[in-house]
Amino acid sequence: xxxxxxxxxxxxxxxxxxxxxxxxxxxxxxxxxxxxxxxxxxxxxxxxxxxxxxxxxxxxxxxxxxxxxxxxxxxxxxxxxxxxxxxxxxxxxxxxxxxxxxxxxxxxxxxxxxxxxxxxxxxxxxxxxxxxxxxxxxxxxxxxxxxxxxxxxxxxxxxxxxxxxxxxxxxxxxxxxxxxxxxxxxxxxxxxxxxxxxxxxxxxxxxxxxxxxxxxxxxxxxxxxxxxxxxxxxxxxxxxxxxxxxxxxxxxxxxxxxxxxxxxxxxxxxxxxxxxxxx
Amino acid sequence: xxxxxxxxxxxxxxxxxxxxxxxxxxxxxxxxxxxxxxxxxxxxxxxxxxxxxxxxxxxxxxxxxxxxxxxxxxxxxxxxxxxxxxxxxxxxxxxxxxxxxxxxxxxxxxxxxxxxxxxxxxxxxxxxxxxxxxxxxxxxxxxxxxxxxxxxxxxxxxxxxxxxxxxxxxxxxxxxxxxxxxxxxxxxxxxxxxxxxxxxxxxxxxxxxxxxxxxxxxxxxxxxxxxxxxxxxxxxxxxxxxxxxxxxxxxxxxxxxxxxxxxxxxxxxxxxxxxxxxxxxxxxxxxxxxxxxxxxxxxxxxxxxxxxxxxxxxxxxxx
Numbered sequence: 001x002x003x004x005x006x007x008x009x010x011x012x013x014x015x016x017x018x019x020x021x022x023x024x025x026x027x028x029x030x031x032x033x034x035x036x037x038x039x040x041x042x043x044x045x046x047x048x049x050x051x052x053x054x055x056x057x058x059x060x061x062x063x064x065x066x067x068x069x070x071x072x073x074x075x076x077x078x079x080x081x082x083x084x085x086x087x088x089x090x091x092x093x094x095x096x097x098x099x100x101x102x103x104x105x106x107x108x109x110x111x112x113x114x115x116x117x118x119x120x121x122x123x124x125x126x127x128x129x130x131x132x133x134x135x136x137x138x139x140x141x142x143x144x145x146x147x148x149x150x151x152x153x154x155x156x157x158x159x160x161x162x163x164x165x166x167x168x169x170x171x172x173x174x175x176x177x178x179x180x181x182x183x184x185x186x187x188x189x190x191x192x193x194x195x196x197x198x199x200x201x202x203x204x205x206x207x208x209x210x211x212x213x214x215x216x217x218x219x220x221x222x223x224x225x226x227x228x229x230x231x232x233x234x235x236x237x238x239x240x241x242x243x244x245x246x247x248x249x250x251x252x253x254x255x256x257x258x259x260x261x262x263x264x265x266x267x268x269x270x271x272x273x274x275x276x277x278x279x
Numbered sequence: 280x281x282x283x284x285x286x287x288x289x290x291x292x293x294x295x296x297x298x299x300x301x302x303x304x305x306x307x308x309x310x311x312x313x314x315x316x317x318x319x320x321x322x323x324x325x326x327x328x329x330x331x332x333x334x335x336x337x338x339x340x341x342x343x344x345x346x347x348x349x350x351x352x353x354x355x356x357x358x359x360x361x362x363x364x365x366x367x368x369x370x371x372x373x374x375x376x377x378x379x380x381x382x383x384x385x386x387x388x389x390x391x392x393x394x395x396x397x398x399x400x401x402x403x404x405x406x407x408x409x410x411x412x413x414x415x416x417x418x419x420x421x422x423x424x425x426x427x428x429x430x431x432x433x434x435x436x437x438x439x440x441x442x443x444x445x446x447x448x449x450x451x452x453x454x455x456x457x458x459x460x461x462x463x464x465x466x467x468x469x470x471x472x473x474x475x476x477x478x479x480x481x482x483x484x485x486x487x488x489x490x491x492x493x494x495x496x497x498x499x500x501x502x503x504x505x506x507x508x509x510x511x512x513x514x515x516x517x518x519x520x521x522x523x524x525x526x527x528x529x530x531x532x533x534x535x536x537x538x539x540x541x542x543x544x545x546x547x548x549x550x551x552x553x554x555x556x557x558x559x560x561x562x563x564x565x566x567x568x569x570x571x572x573x574x575x576x577x578x579x580x581x582x583x584x585x586x587x588x589x590x591x592x593x594x595x596x597x598x
Binding site: 016023024106 | 429
């Protein structure tokens with residue numbers, strides 16, 4: 001097999017996929033921005049779970065943020081490695097380009113390798129953007145701490161996350177317009193009104209709260225309650241993962257996670273929640 | 280080839296007549312195992328050595344597909360036994376520089392035969408070779424010989440321009456970039472799409488995509504061109520231009536071998552030197568258009584074919 005010819009073909013596959021991605025200019029830009037906002041999420045999550053016990057468990061000289069970034073990058077690569085090859089073939093089949101490729105003078109292994117190259121390169125670039133974005137997030141966090149004294153930090157955080165989520169949703173919408181070409185749309189499902197988060201720290205307590213109180217809409221009530229009880233300024237909250245500021249009163253955190261009742265006569269009130277609300 | 284008594288049809292050229300569609304009766308050294316319908320049959324080697332040097336040689340090709348299953352039985356599809364017969368011992372050959380049309384009713388096996396020759400699917404039994412290269416055993420070299428285009432399957436990247444698409448497929452066909460540019464310019468001019476080469480394919484009309492597909496098939500200057508309904512979706516003028524291109528420029532001018540499936544009999548009469556009439560996976564007749572008319576005593580090819588072909592029949596199933 002002519003190695004130079006093989007590399008040329010693989011490069012042709014890469015340029016093909018890049019040219020297709022370039023065709024969706026808005027999506028390309030938003031994907032980059034989404035990576036930056038994704039790293040912000042990890043950063044605040046790391047601040048939330050930061051504790052001496054956790055620090056002692058992590059390797060020396062590192063913190064949870066770095067640990068999480070490496071972990072997420074690893075799982076991203078794993079997920080792409082598991083899906084890239086069959087996804088590329090499936091995509092070609094749906095585009096009806098598979099037969100056109102198979103009758104060319106290119107062997108199937110080269111077609112597979114070439115088709116799977118772009119997802120790996122795109123992921124590598126996204127990881128680079130994340131790594132480059134982490135100092136920016138740290139800088140923004142410092143600004144946030146300064147703003148905290150003015151009482152506006154939580155709103156600022158909220159806006160950051162809303163923008164991040166908006167970009168993610170917009171990206172998905174743009175890609176979903178022509179799913180045959182992108183085929184990887186729908187990274188997140190649309191959020192429902194009573195969603196907190198399925199993968200966030202609030203998931204288990206919210207579920208537990210729903211079970212304890214018999215409240216089928218504990219999640220939605222938790223959001224409403226947080227607004228009514230004036231927790232909004234104190235909590236960086238979005239439709240997804242709730243993010244709490246460091247050095248916050250654990251009782252408030254618990255109230256929020258469990259779905260604090262607005263007052264003791266609330267129709268879905270739970271004894272534990274009433275006690276928390278009264279205290 | 281099944282011959283009907285009393286019809287006096289001219290045989291395919293070269294005459295590949297066999298007893299019970301056994302390729303071993305045609306070619307020395309070619310032996311097949313029992314016809315058990317398993318979808319697999321080992322065939323003796325050195326097939327092409329025994330074949331005459333034709334551009335396309337098809338000898339005793341059979342193809343069985345698994346039956347379509349639904350419901351929970353669909354889970355068994357990957358291991359289902361191939362029992363639905365699409366081709367039943369098709370044998371014919373095409374000389375270099377000859378234009379041959381595959382004609383027959385829907386479900387006769389025309390597209391299946393073309394897909395076997397295009398190395399997209401494997402024959403269950405029998406042999407097929409392009410320029411002496413077996414499509415099953417020597418598929419990479421066989422692929423160098425032909426260009427293939429189906430009228431109904433565009434297979435382009437809609438977000439890329441026509442030029443980018445052709446450049447990509449030229450690279451897949453091992454064309455150096457300079458040569459590719461030259462060929463792209465030439466074929467796009469032949470197809471009349473040179474003014475639209477920098478537009479995204481998604482903005483093309485169906486006919487233009489079809490022309491682009493033909494340009495792609497001709498890109499690497501193949502010795503054999505296989506087309507499935509080449510003038511489908513084309514307007515009458517474009518279809519006439521294409522017929523002229525196929526017959527005069529490619530077949531007569533360059534000596535390209537042409538095998539095409541078509542339902543347009545006027546096109547068949549205009550382009551084809553010979554007609555292979557398929558019905559229910561079998562070759563019913565193989566002759567020139569005039570020969571078919573003469574042998575059936577009809578004035579037109581349509582009359583000859585309607586007399587020869589059976590009413591549309593479903594694919595027979597093995598017992």
